[in-house]
Amino acid sequence: MAKNRASWSKRDVISILDFSREELELLFEETDKFVTQEKAPNTLSEKIVATAFFEPSTRTRLSFSVAALRLGAKVIDLSPDVSSLLKGESFADTISMLEGYADLIVLRHPSEGAALFAAELCEKPVINGGDGSQHHPTQAMLDIYTVSRTLGQIDGLVYAVVGDLKYSRTASSLLYALTKFKPKMVHLVSPEALALRKEVYQRLKEVSLPMEVHSSIEEVISQVDVIYLTRIQKERFADPDEYKRLKGSYVITKSLLEKSHAIVLHPLPRLEELPYEVDRTPNAAYIKQAHWGVPLRMALLNLILGDSQ
Amino acid sequence: MNEDTMLVQRIANGTVVDHIPAGRALSVLRLLGEPQKRGVRVAIVMNVKSSKMGVKDLVKVEGLEIEEQTAQRLALIAPQATINIIREYEVVQKTKAVPPEVVYALLKCVSSSCITNKEREPLVTTFYRRSHKPLVYSCRYCGRDIDENEISEQLIGVSL
Numbered sequence: 001m002a003k004n005r006a007s008w009s010k011r012d013v014i015s016i017l018d019f020s021r022e023e024l025e026l027l028f029e030e031t032d033k034f035v036t037q038e039k040a041p042n043t044l045s046e047k048i049v050a051t052a053f054f055e056p057s058t059r060t061r062l063s064f065s066v067a068a069l070r071l072g073a074k075v076i077d078l079s080p081d082v083s084s085l086l087k088g089e090s091f092a093d094t095i096s097m098l099e100g101y102a103d104l105i106v107l108r109h110p111s112e113g114a115a116l117f118a119a120e121l122c123e124k125p126v127i128n129g130g131d132g133s134q135h136h137p138t139q140a141m142l143d144i145y146t147v148s149r150t151l152g153q154i155d156g157l158v159y160a161v162v163g164d165l166k167y168s169r170t171a172s173s174l175l176y177a178l179t180k181f182k183p184k185m186v187h188l189v190s191p192e193a194l195a196l197r198k199e200v201y202q203r204l205k206e207v208s209l210p211m212e213v214h215s216s217i218e219e220v221i222s223q224v225d226v227i228y229l230t231r232i233q234k235e236r237f238a239d240p241d242e243y244k245r246l247k248g249s250y251v252i253t254k255s256l257l258e259k260s261h262a263i264v265l266h267p268l269p270r271l272e273e274l275p276y277e278v279d280r281t282p283n284a285a286y287i288k289q290a291h292w293g294v295p296l297r298m299a300l301l302n303l304i305l306g307d308s309q
Numbered sequence: 310m311n312e313d314t315m316l317v318q319r320i321a322n323g324t325v326v327d328h329i330p331a332g333r334a335l336s337v338l339r340l341l342g343e344p345q346k347r348g349v350r351v352a353i354v355m356n357v358k359s360s361k362m363g364v365k366d367l368v369k370v371e372g373l374e375i376e377e378q379t380a381q382r383l384a385l386i387a388p389q390a391t392i393n394i395i396r397e398y399e400v401v402q403k404t405k406a407v408p409p410e411v412v413y414a415l416l417k418c419v420s421s422s423c424i425t426n427k428e429r430e431p432l433v434t435t436f437y438r439r440s441h442k443p444l445v446y447s448c449r450y451c452g453r454d455i456d457e458n459e460i461s462e463q464l465i466g467v468s469l
Contacts, residue, residue: 111422113451
């Protein structure tokens with residue numbers, strides 16, 4: 001166990017693919033402690049965490065800030081709209097500056113690869129809070145943790161990942177996360193225009209993730225244990241009529257869930273795909289999921305910045 | 310004497326690029342900077358029988374020895390080609406153009422939203438080989454694949 005802890009120390013978190021099943025299980029054990037613990041330890045009181053979000057965020061930025069504060073760390077926030085970025089400062093210079101100010105950087109950026117580039121520039125640990133449509137590793141950790149804590153298992157379950165599989169970094173990160181476990185089946189449910197990108201599908205196939213492609217959730221709802229819903233954004237469609245025609249196929253309604261025992265996860269924010277009526281069903285797990293974002297990120301920060309003994 | 314040398318004269322000094330995938334001889338010439346346009350004597354043989362490849366192309370360029378850097382680029386256009394350096398009618402060096410596992414600072418990512426395409430960032434593009442046949446590389450930063458045609462467009466301005 002001590003060895004596992006050491007592997008987390010001062011580590012960058014760029015892609016969920018960089019972590020082993022054992023490392024993720026250790027993270028989940030540590031998260032469990034923070035979920036049940038009333039008083040958080042002051043383990044990071046000497047540390048400063050920087051959040052640098054070059055794209056909007058509610059949950060990821062705030063849950064990282066709260067997690068750091070609960071562990072006694074101080075938080076500084078770079079706001080791109082009021083910083084020297086407006087004067088044309090490069091991303092590389094911004095990261096080099098933050099490296100001198102903080103002990104860890106949590107980063108979100110619209111360009112794929114930004115977090116990896118930052119990690120190459122910077123000696124301090126970098127956590128990817130989302131890079132373009134590529135990775136969102138801490139969301140995937142939270143998603144898998146929510147499944148594990150709610151259903152008591154990750155292996156052997158049937159998953160349906162629904163909505164925008166092409167551009168949603170949370171969907172592809174969850175799929176990458178599932179390659180570390182043994183799901184019974186993963187149903188990929190999306191309109192053809194938003195199907196999983198060829199190279200992502202190929203990589204998942206190479207590691208033998210059991211997958212089936214569907215165009216409607218109704219085709220599989222009775223079989224699934226976990227529904228992972230993502231929002232379908234209107235601007236992804238060249239033809240607005242196509243959006244209107246298709247969006248209904250990816251809405252999870254209360255009546256649809258009457259036929260299902262599945263838990264419903266959503267990285268949020270939601271649009272029409274997840275009506276409020278679902279909040280009061282036993283299937284809804286997304287509010288808990290968002291709340292557990294804090295203890296999970298506490299565990300993560302503690303493993304990376306805390307004492308590794 | 311084999312079929313190739315029967316078709317065209319032997320060269321005294323220069324390079325023979327053999328085992329070029331059929332149809333790519335002109336692409337290889339383009340990659341070499343079209344030496345024929347500078348008056349260099351060039352021979353092209355296309356669609357000749359090959360025991361290894363079925364059919365292949367072959368290019369002979371007199372008076373030009375392909376350097377290591379060019380050989381690496383050539384491997385991306387004509388994987389598995391053989392580069393023979395000729396001096397006084399003798400093959401003095403024979404190398405296989407193996408597509409490298411990693412390509413640094415040569416290719417450009419095809420995704421406009423990749424960090425490598427942001428201006429003014431001190432970044433060197435890096436691509437990893439994901440497949441030999443067909444040749445596919447993927448961007449270290451965004452994971453996007455780049456195929457043979459896209460590589461060719463970048464290196465010589467046209468698809469294969």
